[in-house]
Amino acid sequence: MLVVCPHCNAANRVPSDRAGDDPVCGKCGAAILDGTPVALDESRFDRFVARSELPVVVDFWASWCGPCKRSFPWMGEMQKKYGDGGLTVVAINVDKKREDAAKFLAATPGAFTIVYDPAGSVASSYDVKGMPTSYLVDRAGRVVAVDSGFRDDAKAAWEARIKSALETR
Numbered sequence: 316m317l318v319v320c321p322h323c324n325a326a327n328r329v330p331s332d333r334a335g336d337d338p339v340c341g342k343c344g345a346a347i348l349d350g351t352p353v354a355l356d357e358s359r360f361d362r363f364v365a366r367s368e369l370p371v372v373v374d375f376w377a378s379w380c381g382p383c384k385r386s387f388p389w390m391g392e393m394q395k396k397y398g399d400g401g402l403t404v405v406a407i408n409v410d411k412k413r414e415d416a417a418k419f420l421a422a423t424p425g426a427f428t429i430v431y432d433p434a435g436s437v438a439s440s441y442d443v444k445g446m447p448t449s450y451l452v453d454r455a456g457r458v459v460a461v462d463s464g465f466r467d468d469a470k471a472a473w474e475a476r477i478k479s480a481l482e483t484r
């Protein structure tokens with residue numbers, strides 16, 4: 316799977332079966348899947364998405380969000396299953412305090428890219444109304460699906476949308 320380093324924005328190719336081995340960035344040497352929240356702004360996020368191998372699942376989450384605890388394992392599953400096919404899952408934390416996000420991640424690790432948007436500028440550019448809200452961005456950079464809340468009965472439909480986005484060239 317292609318993972319954009321949250322520290323320096325370099326794109327790194329990581330075999331999915333090695334995602335659990337704490338891969339480090341080839342450019343800056345920092346851990347890229349350690350769940351370290353990093354600050355970013357809207358323009359940096361646009362570059363981040365542009366450099367990722369689309370499609371991208373963009374998920375906004377917060378430490379105080381109950382359904383987010385259930386969406387994390389599912390997003391990890393999607394990253395693992397479809398990462399080699401080109402899917403990138405990016406979870407954007409909107410907590411104002413970084414330690415709140417760290418506590419959540421200690422209890423609920425996420426094996427995908429996690430970035431930090433404490434000012435909410437990326438969230439407002441996506442017009443996020445509640446937590447969690449997920450977007451599916453296709454290879455052309457278009458938002459092709461959006462859903463708020465996390466419901467188990469919506470998983471199959473999301474997976475079908477992801478598959479279709481991967482198959483669309």
Ligand SMILES: [Zn+2]
Pocket residue numbers: 320321322323324325340341342343344345
């Ligand atoms: Zn890096």
